[in-house]
Amino acid sequence: MTTDSTLTFIQPGHPLYAGELELRFRVLREPLGYTREQVAFPFEAQSLHLVAHEADTVLGCVLFNPEDAHGGRLFQMAVATHLQGQGLGARLVRALEDELRRRGFSQVHLHARAPAIPFYERLGYAVYGEPYSEVGIPHRNMRKSLGT
Numbered sequence: 001m002t003t004d005s006t007l008t009f010i011q012p013g014h015p016l017y018a019g020e021l022e023l024r025f026r027v028l029r030e031p032l033g034y035t036r037e038q039v040a041f042p043f044e045a046q047s048l049h050l051v052a053h054e055a056d057t058v059l060g061c062v063l064f065n066p067e068d069a070h071g072g073r074l075f076q077m078a079v080a081t082h083l084q085g086q087g088l089g090a091r092l093v094r095a096l097e098d099e100l101r102r103r104g105f106s107q108v109h110l111h112a113r114a115p116a117i118p119f120y121e122r123l124g125y126a127v128y129g130e131p132y133s134e135v136g137i138p139h140r141n142m143r144k145s146l147g148t
């Protein structure tokens with residue numbers, strides 16, 4: 001079922017955007033005690049938003065904020081709880097990376113929650129720098145150079 005979901009790049013204002021925000025709230029923010037008003041980032045409109053969906057139900061997402069001509073930050077990586085561990089997260093990251101290569105980006109960095117580090121490592125991301133806390137959770141910085 002998961003592998004059948006459709007992957008679509010959207011922007012704020014797209015009919016799937018409300019579903020993306022709701023998924024981000026449920027998976028990434030609500031468990032930490034944040035409100036729906038605290039989900040959006042200041043750079044939503046400048047970011048790429050890739051969503052996995054079945055019809056109008058959003059099941060996963062990953063975002064990328066371009067920071068310069070060469071690269072930027074992957075963020076808000078989320079898969080619906082009942083679908084985690086079935087390959088959808090990896091499929092989203094690989095599809096995002098394909099699009100970034102097409103657009104000429106070569107560097108991706110991200111703030112990984114500690115439990116998600118092995119997920120990113122399997123996708124070729126490497127830890128750098130010291131551990132730190134963000135949104136009350138231990139994090140590490142990770143990065144990857146996109147091959148052509």
Ligand SMILES: CC(C)(COP(=O)(O)OP(=O)(O)OC[C@H]1O[C@@H](n2cnc3c(N)ncnc32)[C@H](O)[C@@H]1OP(=O)(O)O)[C@@H](O)C(=O)NCCC(=O)NCCS
Nearest residue numbers: 077078079084085086087088089090112113115116118119
């Ligand atoms: C982290 C997350 C995005 C991963 O997506 P997913 O669809 O569950 O992961 P996948 O099924 O695509 O996993 C891909 C690979 O990573 C592995 N993996 C995933 N999560 C893992 C974990 N926590 N620990 C160890 N390995 C993990 C899988 O076993 C799989 O390995 P394989 O290639 O050998 O089969 C998802 O679990 C999620 O939304 N978690 C909650 C929110 C979160 O933590 N987001 C990241 C914030 S930085």
